[in-house]
Amino acid sequence: MASRPFEVKPSDCSIQVKGLTFAYGSDPVLKDVTFRLDQCSVGLLGPNGSGKTTLLRALLGHLHIPAGMVSTMGFDMARDAYPARRFIGWMPERGGILPGMSGVAMVAYLGELGGMPRTDALQRAHEVLNYVGLADERYREADTYSQGMRQRLKLAQALVHDPAWLFLDEPTAGLDPRGRLSMLDLVKDLARDKGFGVILSTHLLADVKAVCEEIVVLRQGKLLDHGRVDTDAETRTAQFVLEGFGDVESFAVALRARGIEPTIEERQLVATTDVDSGPRLILEAASASGYALRRMQRHTETLEDLFFQLVDESGDEAAGVLGALTGHDRGGH
Amino acid sequence: MPVYERGYRSWEHSGGAGTPAWWAIARRGITDPLKSRRFLLLLVVAWVPAIVKGGILYFTFKMGELSKLIGGNWTDISSPGFRSFLEWQTPFVLIILAIVGSGLITKDKAENGLALYFSRPLGVRDYVMGKGAITLFYYFCVTLFPVLGLCVFGYLVTNGATGMDMLLLIPLKSLVYCTISGVCYSLVLLALSSVGTRTVFVALWWVLLFATDGLAEIMAMFAPSLKILDFPGQHLNMGVLFLGGDGIKGVAPVVSLLIVVLWMAAGALVLRRRVRPVEVVS
Incomplete structure (x- = not known):
């Protein structure tokens, strides 16, 4: 709880998950999930209830993991989640707005909670709000923002402390087509041009196609496989x-x-x-x-066709479909 | 404006130390209510008894016998007199903490704000400590700070005739008493705030908790031991241990202290169970 000095970003920006198993009570949500991600843009795909959000929470160190290991940027999330979170920006799907604050106050406040000095946090809040396109609305109460503005504000708060990874949970949820394209432009820019690692949890394949280099597919808590998105x-x-x-x-x-x-x-x-x-x-x-x-x-055969085929099938059949989906051999990672 | 024209700069650290998370939370929570003029006015009103007592103290020492006309605890500058003063402040404790504390966790939970907090490098302890510091500060604002002010004022008015009592002992005793009582009030209020998602209901429960004062009085007519149900009464009775004076008949001050500690433990337990980095699914 002492004053937290600035720490240099870790040199190892990979995320490793080994044998991750988690259950809510007796209801298993993640089953023996294993993968490794290097800093890039990753689409976390799966139907509703497949364990995407739970996996993100495990990567944030929010879960007490009974079996397996989660390491984010070299930090064991079972023991060292706090320092690791300084290098992670999270955009939750639901809510995620602190009431009674203006946009800039909220982002600056969360920057401070991310370990930034107060003046840095305020200056940075203005910068990231400008970047996400909320410069003109920054002094307005966040409660009064439209859905599109709320999503941008949530992205800004995830960016304010300049993390290495961004975990985005359904960032285009509830957006109109224009807002969705605008949000995808931002995420694409961050992932491809600004060097952020991005995990995009979504059930919208078009979003993944637009942004991601890799995909991780979950079904009923199991990792079907993971590989590079082959745009061809x-x-x-x-x-x-x-x-x-x-x-x-x-x-x-x-x-x-x-x-x-x-x-x-x-x-x-x-x-x-x-x-x-x-x-x-x-x-x-x-x-x-x-x-x-x-x-x-x-x-x-579109990515959608292949995805639906994948999540509806099991075992070897799914593996074959995944090969077509990712355009590379299984076990590439 | 397209994304590529807006630009993005990485954070260039100024070299300053980061703010401790609990303090960032506390500072924000303390300064926010002060932006409201009505709240500021309420704080001023809460200081009226202290100002009146200060004035009476002044005239007591300046006019001697005339002070007997006033009588009661108003002119009492011993420890029990200050305990009585703290008792008069109870309604302000109720109102001000209800305003400040009811929404502290409730609003965060309603908007899934807890998820944002706990995606940062801070734990439940930092969060509760920060929120608790807010309620403790405002509790001190209407209890400890006026007592300290009165002690300094009394010492100056009497030209030091009250000795170390006024300058050291009463402030120290008040500090210990107010800290225990304030931590208990904070934990209980935060626990209530963590249970609901509507601020108004939390405030209602808080008022009901203070209403146990009258309720216990009625029930004590049948069984005197039921006075232990008087939530604010236990705090004042516990004060007898530190500041002296007359407490609740039939309930030993030590028992009240134990009850206060039990309330604190219950509050901490509820907070431990309710404040978690879990997304609220609505």
């Missing part, structure tokens, strides 16, 4: 719906001979293949088998 993943592979006249079976054999595994659905064939070379191979197979191809419609 959705365009490299595509499904083609094929219709025509002729012997479907021999057409399927011809496709298989060219490395394409089709599925026959009524009178249609559905083939998943490479976007660039696939159409040529399909035409070759049709020609070779004497199949009169009448229709070849491309159906691109």
Whole structure:
């Protein structure tokens, strides 16, 4: 409780989680979660109730962890959570506004609580409020802010003490399309141009695609896997719906001979293949088998499709989908 | 203005020491109510008994026998006289702490502010200590500080004739008594504040707690030992231990001290259970 001197940011900015298990009472929320993150932008994905917020709270050192280890920037969060939190900025999903304060007073106050000298905190509060676009509204009572302004204010308070990592819990929740894009611009700028590590917990895949380099996918408290977001993943592979006249079976054999595994659905064939070379191979197979191809419609698998498939499946099937989602081999990290 | 035009600068540390978290919380909580003129007026009104007592002390020493016309504890400059003065301040303790303390934790919980606090390098102890310092300060404002002021004033008026009693012993006894009592009031009020999410209900419970004064009086007609239910009464009765005078009949001052300690423990226990870095799901 003594005066807290300034500490230099740690050289190791990684986050490591090993065998993390946590339960609320007898209800398990996180089960043997293990991963390592280097300082970059990470999307924490999962359906509601998958344990995203609980995982963030574990990374903040808010939980008494019965099994496993959480290390943030070299600090063991079971023992050294306080010093570690000086280098973490957290934007909670719900609430997160201190009533009865103006925007600048709230941000400066939380800066002081983050270990900053009073004058530094006040000066910095003005700077970050300007950065998030609240310069004109900074003296207004935070209680009167609109939802968009509240989200920006929460981002400002997470930034004020200049942390190494930002943990953002659903930062675009409740925002209109313009507000959402503006918030994503800010997060993207922080992650890509300002060198912050960002963990973006969301169920909106478009947000992850816009901002993140890596994703961590949770389902029912289990880590399905984690890897880099391949922005080409959705365009490299595509499904083609094929219709025509002729012997479907021999057409399927011809496709298989060219490395394409089709599925026959009524009178249609559905083939998943490479976007660039696939159409040529399909035409070759049709020609070779004497199949009169009448229709070849491309159906691109989006990140959303893959994600929904992933969280609905289990075991090896999910692993296969994840490979397509992240565009790299499992166990890359 | 687009993001890239606004710029972002990393924090360049000025070299100054950081503020201790509990003090940052306390300072903010203490200065905030002072921005209200009504609250300032209330504080001035709370000092009226001290000003009146000071005036009477002055005339007592200047006019001698005339002071007998006033009588009572107003002219008493011994320890029990100051204990009586603290008893007169009880309504101000009730009102001012209700205004200052009811929302201290309630508002934070209602807006999920606890999550913000505990995402910073501070613990539950810092938080409670900071909030407790706010209520303790305002408790001192209407109890200890007027007593200290009166002691200095009395010492000056009598040209030091009261000796060390007025300058050292009474202030020390008052400090000990007010600290124990103030910490108890603070912990209980903060505990109430941590239970609810509506300030008005916390204030209501606080008023009800002080209403046990009258309630215990009625119940004591049937069983005198029920006077231990008188919450503010136990504080005053405990004061007999430090400042002397007459306490509650049938309840030993030591018992009152134990009851006050029990209230403190109960308050601390509630705070320990209720103040956690847990997100409020509404």
